[in-house]
Amino acid sequence: MTDGLRKSGIGAVGDIPWGTHFCHFYENKRDLLDILVPYFKTGLEQNEFCVWAVFDPLDEQEARNALRRAMPGADERLAAGDIEIVPQSRWYRGDGAHDLQRLVGDWPAKLAKAAARGCAGMRVGVSAAWFAENDLQSLEACEEEFSRLAANRRSIMLCSHPLAVLGAGISNPRYTHRVAIARRNGSWQVVETPELSHARAEVKQLHAELELRAAERTREIAMAGSDRSQDANAMRHSEAALRASGERSQCYFSLGLVGMAIVSPTEGCLEVNDRLCDLLGYRRSELMRMTWAGLSHPEDLDGDIRNYHRILAGAVDGYLLPKRWIRKNGAAVQTNVSVNCHRREDGSVDYFAAMVEEVTGSDQSAAPPGEKVLSGREHEVTRLIGLGRTVKEVAAALQLSEKTVSTYRTRILAKLRLKSTAELIRYALKNRLAE
Secondary structure, three states, rough: OOOOEEEEOOOOOOEEEOEEEEEEEOOOHHHHHHHHHHHHHHHHHOOOOEEEOOOOOHHHHHHHHHHHOOOHHHHHHHOOOOOEEEEHHHOOOOOOOOOOHHHOOOOHHHHHHHHHHOOOOEEHHHHHHHHHHHOOHHHHHHHHHHHHHHHOOEEEEEEEEEEHOOOOHHOOOOOOOOOOOEEEEEEEEEEOOOOHHHHHHHHHHHHHHHHHHHHHHHHHHHHHOOOHHHHHHHHHHHHHHHHHHHHHHHHHHHOOOOOOOEEEEEEEEEEEHHHHHHOOOOOOOHOOOHHHHHHOOHHHHHHHHHHHHHHHHHOOOEEEEEEEEEEOOEEEEEEEEEEEOOOOOOOOOEEEEEEEEEEOOOHHHHHHOEEEOOOOOHHHHHHHOOOOOOHHHHHHHOOOOHHHHHHHHHHHHHHOOOHHHHHHHHHHHHHOOOO
């Protein structure tokens, strides 16, 4: 669903599309109410049917009282059935354990009933506290089920995760929500997805390395003095180091983990990678002539413009937000966009580095093998490995480095939930990908 954004009611998150499954991490009851009350209040104000599944440390009466304090007319909305506040006792089986199917089994019917009543869609809030205490494997299955239920429907799903039990769960890759938020230094902030965080760190490291090499080159030339031979050797050494560092940066830029672009504040795109070209359906030469605004969905452009002016004013150095783009064929594509700027010594913006991660609402577990789960390049690497090729042979066949092929292999194993190259070969043969 990409027919408009919805107000989340949470300042750190902003507007989100239908089908969003996101989470927040809490320490206490206050954290829960800070997020859940404005979340549901905003849903009711937007004519959305709301389901608030209440779990410890909150109870049903506390949730009702908090909503009354925040929203005049809350009792009328509760009486009319516009919001259901459901206690955790409703989700127990006879043996006292929680039942996932009992928790989510009637949600599609609730969504259909809401649509029949003229509601815009459905907004749900649940807690994973009971899973976190006992069974993290079941928690993962629960989150996958929530994502499946939210995808491609007029629904929004917010999960609450207790920090006291999950500990370092914010950075755990199993939590693959579109957005995650947590309280840091007294304010709620967006926590980046693992892939974007990794990409941002790699780009920052490579950029720092380039600047260090450039500084070394300047010092070496200055020290050479009048000795032309020494000067020439220093220049060759520094230039070789710069080329090697630049090649590593270009290699990461070309890996295709996410779409990437280097953008000038005044001259448009300075560089784009193949992944961004594929994502938007344009050739590189076409993208280089287009503006950021010309590629953006008109309804999502205001958020970009506001953040752009905040960066120019020096208020922030970057931002992360959900955003739609218009492909060359006219179709909209939903993404998460992460933008950071590099400033000159006087504080002005030299250029922007942008990373664009496509967000799909499809259930990949139902995708045909080798089609929706794997990208085109990953499919080719899988095919060659399935034919018994070594990493060195795959690298030669695809004109890639052995390190790049190893990176692709690791990503493929993770996507297909396989443990070894032997399992990958069996998978390729079984699904006829090695033909």
